[in-house]
Amino acid sequence: MQKPRFKWHILVFLAPAVLVYTAIMIFPLFNTLRLALFTEVEHTRVFVGLENFRTLFGDPNWSEQFWNALGNNFWFFFVHMLVQNPIGVALAAILSHPRLRFAALYRSAIFVPTILSFVIIGFAWKLILSPIWGIAPDLLQAIGLKSLYAPWLGKEEYALTTLALISVWQFVGIPLMLIYAALLSIPEEVLEAGEVDGITGAAAFWKIKLPLILPSIGIISILTFVGNFNAFDLIYAAQGALAGPDFSTDILGTFMYRTFFGFQLQLGDPHMGSAIATAMFGIILIGVCIYLFGIQTRLRRYQF
Amino acid sequence: MKNRKILAAALLGSTMLAGAAAAEVTLTIESWRNDDLTLWQDKIIPAFEAANPGIKVKFTPSAPAEYNAVLNSKLDAGSAGDLITCRPFDASLALYEAGHLADLSDLEGMSNFSDVAKSAWQNDDASATFCVPMASVIHGFIYNKDAFAELGIEAAEAAAEFFAAVEKINEDGSYIPMAMGTNDQWEAATMGYNNIGPNYWKGEEGRLALITGDQKLTDEPWVAPYRTLAKWGEYLGDGYEAQTYPDSQNLFTLGRAAIYPAGSWEITGFNAQADFEMGAFKPPVQNAGDTCYISDHTDIAIGMNAKSPNAEAAKTFLNWVGSSEFASIYANALPGFFSLSNHEVAMEDPLAQEFVSWRGECESTIRSTYQILSRGTPNLENDTWGASVAAIKGTKSPEQLGAELQTGLASWYAPQQ
Numbered sequence: 001m002q003k004p005r006f007k008w009h010i011l012v013f014l015a016p017a018v019l020v021y022t023a024i025m026i027f028p029l030f031n032t033l034r035l036a037l038f039t040e041v042e043h044t045r046v047f048v049g050l051e052n053f054r055t056l057f058g059d060p061n062w063s064e065q066f067w068n069a070l071g072n073n074f075w076f077f078f079v080h081m082l083v084q085n086p087i088g089v090a091l092a093a094i095l096s097h098p099r100l101r102f103a104a105l106y107r108s109a110i111f112v113p114t115i116l117s118f119v120i121i122g123f124a125w126k127l128i129l130s131p132i133w134g135i136a137p138d139l140l141q142a143i144g145l146k147s148l149y150a151p152w153l154g155k156e157e158y159a160l161t162t163l164a165l166i167s168v169w170q171f172v173g174i175p176l177m178l179i180y181a182a183l184l185s186i187p188e189e190v191l192e193a194g195e196v197d198g199i200t201g202a203a204a205f206w207k208i209k210l211p212l213i214l215p216s217i218g219i220i221s222i223l224t225f226v227g228n229f230n231a232f233d234l235i236y237a238a239q240g241a242l243a244g245p246d247f248s249t250d251i252l253g254t255f256m257y258r259t260f261f262g263f264q265l266q267l268g269d270p271h272m273g274s275a276i277a278t279a280m281f282g283i284i285l286i287g288v289c290i291y292l293f294g295i296q297t298r299l300r301r302y303q304f
Numbered sequence: 305m306k307n308r309k310i311l312a313a314a315l316l317g318s319t320m321l322a323g324a325a326a327a328e329v330t331l332t333i334e335s336w337r338n339d340d341l342t343l344w345q346d347k348i349i350p351a352f353e354a355a356n357p358g359i360k361v362k363f364t365p366s367a368p369a370e371y372n373a374v375l376n377s378k379l380d381a382g383s384a385g386d387l388i389t390c391r392p393f394d395a396s397l398a399l400y401e402a403g404h405l406a407d408l409s410d411l412e413g414m415s416n417f418s419d420v421a422k423s424a425w426q427n428d429d430a431s432a433t434f435c436v437p438m439a440s441v442i443h444g445f446i447y448n449k450d451a452f453a454e455l456g457i458e459a460a461e462a463a464a465e466f467f468a469a470v471e472k473i474n475e476d477g478s479y480i481p482m483a484m485g486t487n488d489q490w491e492a493a494t495m496g497y498n499n500i501g502p503n504y505w506k507g508e509e510g511r512l513a514l515i516t517g518d519q520k521l522t523d524e525p526w527v528a529p530y531r532t533l534a535k536w537g538e539y540l541g542d543g544y545e546a547q548t549y550p551d552s553q554n555l556f557t558l559g560r561a562a563i564y565p566a567g568s569w570e571i572t573g574f575n576a577q578a579d580f581e582m583g584a585f586k587p588p589v590q591n592a593g594d595t596c597y598i599s600d601h602t603d604i605a606i607g608m609n610a611k612s613p614n615a616e617a618a619k620t621f622l623n624w625v626g627s628s629e630f631a632s633i634y635a636n637a638l639p640g641f642f643s644l645s646n647h648e649v650a651m652e653d654p655l656a657q658e659f660v661s662w663r664g665e666c667e668s669t670i671r672s673t674y675q676i677l678s679r680g681t682p683n684l685e686n687d688t689w690g691a692s693v694a695a696i697k698g699t700k701s702p703e704q705l706g707a708e709l710q711t712g713l714a715s716w717y718a719p720q721q
Contacts, residue, residue, distance in 0.1 A: 043402060052422035061682050061715060131543020132551050152546025154487050156699070207423065240369065244489045244697070246690050265678040265685040266491070267398050268376055 029281070035274035052275035066276070068247055069255040070283070072160055076251060077228040079164035080171075087168070088175025090212075093205055095176070096183040107180070111173035122237030125166045129153055153238065154247040163249055167234055171227075175220045182216040183209060189228055215299050222291045229284050232257060250282045311477040329617040330360040332385030334378070336371030337604070343637045344441030346532045351633055352624055355501035359617045379404045379609070386612040387621060390605040392424035393674045400427065400434040406610040407432045411619060413626020421644035424602035424670070435605035437624045438660075439634065439641035442568045443499040443599040449581040451479050459585035462592040463532065468700070470539045475561045481539035483561035485547025492692035493685070494566040496536065497699075499670045500587045501529040501598035507669035516675055517719030521710040522703075530695040530702035538695045545697065553577075568659045569603075569642030575653070583659045586666060600668035602644065687712055 039048045056062045091110060095103050113121065129136050131151045140149045152162040186209060194200075194208050232253025235243055241263045243250035256264070260273025333344075344363035352361060364689060366374045372395055379399065388405060390396040399405045407415060408430050411533065414422070415580035417437050425435035447459060460466035470481040486492050505511065505525035513519040519526070541547070556564040557577035564570070566584070574582060589596050606625055608618045614639055624630055628647035633644060635649045639656035643649045651657050678685040691705040700708075714720045 061712070105641065126548070129546065130548075131546055132541075137543075151543035151546030154485070154543070154547070240488060241691065242489055242686065244690075245486065245693060245697075262376070262395075262485060263686065264372070265394060265674065266681075266682075266683040267394065268373065 004238065016249070032274045032277050033281070035271060036278040040269075052272055054242065055251065056272065056275050056279065062272075064251075065247070065250070065255055066279070068206050069252045071084070071249045073229055073231075073251045074247075075160060076164050076231065077166075077225060078217045079161060080168060080224050080228055081221065083165065084168040084172050085175050085217065087219070089179050089217065091172070091176045092179035092183055093209070095180055107176070110176055113170045114173040116170070118233035119237045121166065121170050124233055126153065126238055129162070154245055156245050159239070159245060160249045162237060163234060166238075170234075174223070175217075178216050178220055179213055182213040186212050211300075215296075218295060220298055222288060225287050225291070226284055229280060229287070252283075256280065305341070317607075326376065327631075328358045328360055328443045330362060331387055331614055331617055331621055332362045332364055333387040333389065333606070334371075334375055334385045335363065335365040335389035336368040336391075337389065338365040340638065341365060347633055347637050348630070351629065352621065355624070355629075356620055359620060361621065361707070373612040375399075383613065385607055386609050386614050386618045388435075388607050390425055390607045392605070392670075394676075394679055396425055396605070396607065397427060398434055400432070403610055403616075406608040406612075407434055407436040408436065408607060408622065409496075411436065411622055413623040413627070416626045416628075416645045416647065418646060421602065424536050424675075425605050425607070428676075432573055435606045435607035436622050437602060437644040438625065439604050439638070440600050440644050441603045441641060442662065443495065443601070444584050444586045444659060444662070445499075446526050446556070446564045446567070446570065446574065446582055446584050446655070448479070448556070448559060448562050448578075449583045451559070452583070455479075455562075459583060460588050460595075463588045465592075466499055466588040467535065470563065472540055478582070479559075480541035480555060480561040482536065482541075482563045482565060483528060483552040484540055484565050485537070485544045485549070485552050486693040486696055487546050487548045487551075489689040489693050490703070491549055491552065491565070491694055492533070492688040493673075494671070495567060496696065497532050497688060497692045498599055498673070499531060499565055499567075501672060502599050502667075502669045503587055503589050504528045504532075506595075507597035507667045511669055511672050511675075514672065515719070518615075520720065521713060522706040527702045527706040530691065530705050533620060533692060533695040534698055534702060537698055540696070554691045567601075568640035568642065568656065571653065571655050571659070572638055575639070580680075582655055584655055586662050596662070596666035597669055598662050598666045599671055600642075600663060601670045601674075604641070611696040675718065677713065679711075682712040684713055686711065 036052055037047060037049060038045045040046070041054060042110055056066055094100065095107055097103075099139045100106075128134050129152055130152075131137060133147075137146065140146050150158060153156040190212075191204060193210060194204055230253060231251055235249050235251055235254050236257065239249050239254075241254055241258050243254045256273055256276040259269055259276055262268030307431075323648060341363060349361045349363065353359065362385075372391065375384065375388065376399075379388075384404075388399070390399075392403070396405065400407070414433060419430070421437045421440075422433050423430070426433050427439065451473070452459070455472060457469045457472055458465075460469050473479050473481040482493055484495060503508075505514075510519060510525050514521070514526070521527075534717075537544075541555070547555075549600060551559075552564065553570070553573065554577075555561045556679070557574055559578070559580055564574075586596055586598055606622065608615065608622060612618050626645065628645070628649070631643040631645045631647045631649050635651055636653075639653035642656070642660050651660065654709070673685040673688050686707055691700075691709055694700040695702060695705055710720070
């Protein structure tokens, strides 16, 4: 009996990815978690345990901002779940219709905003919606609905929803593509078998296709969740680090940025910033765990 | 083989020669004034390099909103430039205390500046000065002279005249009375609250009383400006809630708005953009005949990276910043940034001349939130942005805003407890 040879090539092939990932993801992540346990007293770093978290959740100056940002984050996420994903699924269902003409054109057109920079999206939409130069007020006037126009990005009650919808517009291509791919992978035989049993048209979508693409919808939901709770760019590009008006668009990302790097006269505090980053990490971790253990294990998979 | 050695020696020799030729020092300047890039490249740097052969200067600005964050990261990483443009007060003080900015108290050029000018870049007991003051900015209102002539109104002296004027512009309807938005928030505080405020809290008197704890933000002088701002809302034009800072600048320079609540730093840009004649009036006093107070804010200075390998060259540059040559180039190339030095500087721009003439008529002060009071959490300056916006929009009453700010300040600032 020969002892199985140690498979060196596995190590060699794994090494680059593991090293790069460790250097730029794992190490900074753990260092951030560690940094959250320190504070700075007279230019020296001292260990304070969970004191930063007590400040974050116990001191009303901090906790109010934190809960406000978290609440806004959930709203941001709900808008995506309620608008982006259903529209993505609907568009994918329409685009996968075999008799639709120019499907490739629509697919590309809807996907293009996804690859644009946040800065461009933020700036373009700010101009579109601008009460002074924007085309939104003129368009509404042209169809006689000018009274519906408001300076949305400047109003506390609309600003966050407006930004969420801009983000939906940008990213609707992602669920579209994933669902589209899932729909294409459904074998014809299954659908034909359904047709023989009298299930056609919309019924075929609800009774055959939708159950088969549920795992993809699950993946999209979790991607949306992680993406939204890590969001920062669009808000920063459109509203600045102070996430106005009156913090109504402040999400955890902007709150963390402001705290970590400072803003205007507010000096940066890397330790409190890390504490917020750690809280964000915790929230996302909990969300992902709920999905992995609570939902994904219950999803039924079909093998064709 | 031998040939090859000779070739190698020749190559080596030539690189060493090139090294010797490049022995001049290059100084890099960190700044947030990306608007001034051409000014530095075309005027300031050539003037300095002509007088100091052997020193090259590079001006590398970043975006104003990101400057503090970018600079702090660069300093911590050791990749910051030799010369650091200094924000006033705590941002720079923190850099000095962290050992990033060198103590420049003994610099020869420092003797050209008054104590008030240096106060923004000293530690609390004024024992060390760490930046050479460059310029201050003055707040006021810039107006469209053609529009005022057309409507037959005069520049206002007192609050009542001011509101009569904007009311008249509003009724006429051909101009937006005032170009200001609340989207970016800081204009409301900087060009609103801290522009008109000194007339209410009597400049330095009120500002220092707030620092010592003798006055509170709930006192009338600090609440009254919010009451005045609350009246601005209806004169700011449709959709001001989503109007950004560049929007406001464009509205004014395109001639669509009659008055622009301003800081003098706008002058250069406005001169280039506007094709009508502009005038300026100072923040209106409460009642005609009152002493006027203006915000003459120490805004910009320049210091030295303590870890700079080119300290000698950097000091040469900083001494030159204290010279009358620099003061004159800077003040004339950038009308609206007024020299803080004791040199007599002749200015050609009429609008800048108008602003600076107020120094003779009124008492000067600096922005109320900048010294000491924005050290803690919550940050008074940032809160003032939000409060000024809320006052203009009318979402909260002036008294409520005063009470909230006072609670925030008292939560960490001992003299106010």
